Structures are given as C-alpha cells and as structure tokens.
Amino acid sequence: xxxxxxxxxxxxxxxxxxxxxxxxxxxxxxxxxxxxxxxxxxxxxxxxxxxxxxxxxxxxxxxxxxxxxxxxxxxxxxxxxxxxxxxxxxxxxxxxxxxxxxxxxxxxxxxxxxxxxxxxxxxxxxxxxxxxxxxxxxxxxxxxxxxxxxxxxxxxxxxxxxxxxxxxxxxxxxxxxxxxxxxxxxxxxxxxxxxxxxxxxxxxxxxxxxxxxxxxxxxxxxxxxxxxxxxxxxxxxxxxxxxxxxxxxxxxxxxxxxxxxxxxxxxxxxxxxxxxxxxxxx
Amino acid sequence: xxxxxxxxxxxxxxxxxxxxxxxxxxxxxxxxxxxxxxxxxxxxxxxxxxxxxxxxxxxxxxxxxxxxxxxxxxxxxxxxxxxxxxxxxxxxxxxxxxxxxxxxxxxxxxxxxxxxxxxxxxxxxxxxxxxxxxxxxxxxxxxxxxxxxxxxxxxxxxxxxxxxxxxxxxxxxx
Numbered sequence: 001x002x003x004x005x006x007x008x009x010x011x012x013x014x015x016x017x018x019x020x021x022x023x024x025x026x027x028x029x030x031x032x033x034x035x036x037x038x039x040x041x042x043x044x045x046x047x048x049x050x051x052x053x054x055x056x057x058x059x060x061x062x063x064x065x066x067x068x069x070x071x072x073x074x075x076x077x078x079x080x081x082x083x084x085x086x087x088x089x090x091x092x093x094x095x096x097x098x099x100x101x102x103x104x105x106x107x108x109x110x111x112x113x114x115x116x117x118x119x120x121x122x123x124x125x126x127x128x129x130x131x132x133x134x135x136x137x138x139x140x141x142x143x144x145x146x147x148x149x150x151x152x153x154x155x156x157x158x159x160x161x162x163x164x165x166x167x168x169x170x171x172x173x174x175x176x177x178x179x180x181x182x183x184x185x186x187x188x189x190x191x192x193x194x195x196x197x198x199x200x201x202x203x204x205x206x207x208x209x210x211x212x213x214x215x216x217x218x219x220x221x222x223x224x225x226x227x228x229x230x231x232x233x234x235x236x237x238x239x240x241x242x243x244x245x246x247x248x249x250x251x252x253x254x255x256x257x258x259x260x261x262x263x264x265x266x267x268x269x270x271x272x273x274x275x276x277x278x279x280x281x282x
Numbered sequence: 283x284x285x286x287x288x289x290x291x292x293x294x295x296x297x298x299x300x301x302x303x304x305x306x307x308x309x310x311x312x313x314x315x316x317x318x319x320x321x322x323x324x325x326x327x328x329x330x331x332x333x334x335x336x337x338x339x340x341x342x343x344x345x346x347x348x349x350x351x352x353x354x355x356x357x358x359x360x361x362x363x364x365x366x367x368x369x370x371x372x373x374x375x376x377x378x379x380x381x382x383x384x385x386x387x388x389x390x391x392x393x394x395x396x397x398x399x400x401x402x403x404x405x406x407x408x409x410x411x412x413x414x415x416x417x418x419x420x421x422x423x424x425x426x427x428x429x430x431x432x433x434x435x436x437x438x439x440x441x442x443x444x445x446x447x448x449x450x451x452x453x454x455x456x
Contacts, residue, residue, distance in 0.1 A: 033379065034379075059288065060288055061286055061288065090288050090292075092292070093285075093286075093288050093289040093292045094289065095285075095289055095292065095293065096289070096292040096293060096295075096296050096375075097377035097378065097381070098292055098295060098296065098340060099340070099343075099344070099376065099377070099381050100339075100340050100343045100344075102291065102292070102295065102336065102340075104288065105287060105324050107320075107324070109320070136336065137332050137335035137336040137339055138291075138328065138329075138332045138333065138335075138336045139329070139332060140324065140327075140328070141324065141327055142324065205335065207339075207342075209346075240346065240350075
C-alpha cells in the first residue's frame with residue numbers, strides 16, 4: 001500500500017527533493033487547469049500519480065460541463081495517473097455555481113445520473129475511476145442509505161471507491177451514527193484509495209478544515225477500513241497551515257504504520273478485487 | 283420556475299432570504315421551487331438548521347480561499363474577519379474559474395467602502411487589481427518601513443499571473 005500527499009504548491013519544494021516518505025501523489029485537476037503540464041510530466045517520472053477532480057459536478061442532472069471535462073482530460077493526459085477520482089456530489093446547477101461540494105439525494109433517480117456521468121468520465125479519460133464520499137451538514141434522505149447508494153453506484157458504474165476516512169468520521173459525529181456500522185453496509189471490496197486529514201471542532205460541530213494533524217480516532221477508523229478493504233493508496237489531504245516537512249513526514253509514517261498494522265492479513269493476496277478500478281490498479 | 287431537487291437546493295444554499303422563507307413556510311417555498319412530487323417530498327424533509335449550516339459551510343470555504351489572497355488583512359481583522367466576510371458574502375456570489383480572485387477583489391472593495399482601517403491597504407490594492415482586467419496600475423499606498431507606516435507608490439502589473447508588484451517608498455510623503 002502506498003502512502004502519499006495531495007500535491008500543493010506549498011509542498012512543491014519538499015516534493016522536489018523526492019523524500020522517501022512520499023510514495024505517491026494526488027494531483028488536484030483544477031490546480032492545473034491554467035497550466036503546469038510540464039510539471040506534471042516531471043512528477044510522473046518520480047511518483048505514481050492520481051488525478052482528483054473537484055468541480056465536474058457529477059451529481060448535477062443533465063450533461064457534464066464540456067469545458068471542465070476537456071480541462072480535466074488535458075490534466076489526465078499530462079499526468080498519466082494510475083486512476084482518476086471525483087466526488088459523489090454536486091457543485092453547480094444550470095442556474096447556480098456553488099463552487100464547493102454539496103450532497104445529492106441517495107435515490108434511484110440520482111443514482112442513474114451519477115452512473116451515467118461516472119461512465120462518461122472514465123470512458124473519456126480512459127482511466128479507472130474512483131468516487132469519493134463527501135462531508136456534509138445536510139442529511140438528505142432517499143430510497144437508499146448512503147453506503148447502499150455508494151455500493152450500487154460502484155457496481156453499476158463499474159468503478160471503485162475513494163473512501164475519505166475523515167469525511168466518514170465527521171459525518172458520523174455530526175449526524176450521530178456508528179461509522180463501523182456504516183462500513184458494515186458498504187461493499188468494501190470496491191475501496192481503492194483513502195483520504196485522511198485531521199478534523200477540527202467549531203461550535204460543537206466537526207469540520208473538515210484540511211488544516212489539522214490526523215487524530216487517533218481517525219487512525220483507528222483507517223485501521224478498520226484497511227482491515228476490510230483492498231486499499232492501494234492513502235493520501236494525506238492537507239490544504240492549509242502546512243507544518244514543516246519533517247512533521248508531515250512523521251505524520252505519513254504514523255499513517256503508514258497504522259495501515260500496515262491492519263494490512264498484515266492481506267499479504268497472502270486473498271483480498272477481493274473486482275471492478276474496473278481495481279482491475280486496472282492491480 | 284419549477285426545477286429539480288439539486289437546483290432547488292442550490293438556490294436555497296445561495297439565498298439566505300429564500301432559506302428564511304423555507305423555514306417559515308416550507309410547503310409554499312417548495313411549491314415555488316419545484317413541481318416533481320418525489321422531489322417535493324424529499325425537499326420538505328430537509329432540516330432548515332442543517333440547510334443553514336451547509337450554507338455557512340460554503341461561505342467558510344470561500345472565506346478560507348480569500349484569506350489566502352488577503353492574509354495580512356485577515357490577520358489584522360482577527361476575530362471580526364469572518365463577520366465582515368459574511369456581510370460581503372450575503373451580497374456577492376462568485377462564479378467560474380476566477381471565483382476566488384473575484385471574491386477577494388469584491389471583498390477588498392467592500393472593506394474599502396466600509397472604511398475598515400485595519401485592512402492592509404497595499405493588499406487591497408493588489409486584490410482589486412488582480413480581479414480586474416488592467417495590465418498595469420499605480421496606486422498610492424502605505425508600507426511598513428522600520429516600525430512606521432510610510433506612504434509609498436505601489437506599481438502593479440501582470441506577469442502574466444499572478445499579479446506582481448513593486449513598491450517605491452516616498453520618504454517625503456511619509
């Protein structure tokens with residue numbers, strides 16, 4: 001299992017030193033929409049890359065934004081990643097561009113929209129696709145539970161899952177449910193990659209500020225996920241308040257140890273691997 | 283105009299006045315927003331408190347991005363920075379790829395209109411310049427020289443991005 005970081009300009013100098021602690025990099029597609037393809041070609045010589053999208057708004061009914069899709073595809077061509085990822089969410093509609101991730105209803109109608117868009121994206125980019133759960137203050141209801149929706153989505157779109165451990169933890173605290181029970185409902189064999197970053201608490205609500213060190217409860221939940229799933233990579237998803245490189249390296253080491261401790265039973269290669277994402281990733 | 287669930291939700295998240303109406307009279311507001319019976323039931327189940335939290339979360343994400351572009355001003359404003367930003371956000375919603383730059387420029391103009399003296403004058407100039415189309419601009423500004431704020435000429439230009447700037451300290455005006 002690889003452990004790495006989300007590529008950020010603030011980390012570029014450290015990453016250029018090719019530190020042993022970074023085994024892979026996740027590229028945020030939107031950060032390279034205005035250029036930087038040569039940098040991506042350099043990075044791919046050194047690290048396995050994954051391209052992560054924020055703004056394709058796969059959960060919006062209707063056609064995908066052709067301009068965003070073209071830019072995303074251009075980044076994918078330059079990075080030549082092992083896989084690509086996006087969110088189970090919407091960021092805009094025909095009338096309103098919210099600019100950030102928002103939840104979709106776990107309904108059969110929405111499932112159809114997500115499946116069609118996921119297939120279109122994977123086909124367009126020619127790469128395995130994995131989809132990520134988001135954190136949300138809104139608890140929307142539908143015919144399916146969230147883990148049922150995600151499992152159905154991965155099966156019907158033949159894609160993998162990017163499980164954000166922090167998002168799961170935050171949602172479980174803010175909406176009062178058991179994250180392990182949530183995992184029990186999920187088809188964990190679809191999980192390919194994890195995100196993790198520390199949470200913060202503001203006015204008694206848990207928040208994904210992407211600016212805090214990873215807490216012990218998150219490492220415990222990560223162990224639980226890795227025990228169940230054929231995880232191939234974990235990305236520390238820090239966006240703000242970057243500590244010194246040696247502190248980040250230590251955090252990566254702690255994550256790696258936690259994942260490795262859970263990963264031991266998998267060494268016999270008996271983990272299930274199904275679907276387009278897993279098939280390509282192995 | 284009747285619309286789908288996501289579009290209705292997006293309008294509610296963007297518009298505080300619409301959220302207030304939804305809280306006061308959910309059925310009438312939902313009728314106004316959409317017509318699909320299945321969507322109607324789902325939207326009526328949305329918790330108004332959660333809706334407000336989600337909307338505030340979106341504004342906080344905007345705030346975080348703008349704070350990267352106006353770090354000195356935000357630091358100077360301290361605890362009041364978010365309340366200033368929330369006032370600004372209630373009347374301006376950035377869209378498109380330049381949304382963070384546009385948001386920072388609009389917030390800088392808002393701070394200037396409000397006469398918020400704690401904001402960093404040179405930083406506001408740079409943010410407003412970055413949000414515009416001009417290639418070069420010259421502004422009268424202030425910089426810290428030693429421990430004193432001094433008048434300075436601030437020359438802003440595009441190179442091609444991000445905005446570059448040069449300061450000329452004008453001792454005679456200090």
